[in-house]
Amino acid sequence: MQSSKNYFPKQNAIHVAFSPDRLEALISQGKLHAADFNCLDKKSKRTVWSMLLAAAAHRLS
Numbered sequence: 001m002q003s004s005k006n007y008f009p010k011q012n013a014i015h016v017a018f019s020p021d022r023l024e025a026l027i028s029q030g031k032l033h034a035a036d037f038n039c040l041d042k043k044s045k046r047t048v049w050s051m052l053l054a055a056a057a058h059r060l061s
Contacts, residue, residue: 020047028055 018026026032027048034052039045 020051023048024051024054027051028058 023032028051034048039048
């Protein structure tokens with residue numbers, strides 16, 4: 001079986017959207033990290049920053 005990377009053209013970025021609840025779940029489960037993505041606008045960045053802080057606080061408690 002061939003790797004899936006052979007089926008798709010190489011791209012620098014793929015634009016996707018997640019619901020806030022799903023994104024928060026992925027962050028809190030440790031499946032998605034801040035270094036894995038970039039926010040495209042200030043409102044999204046503030047929201048994600050809050051999610052990351054909440055996840056970090058939860059891990060410390």
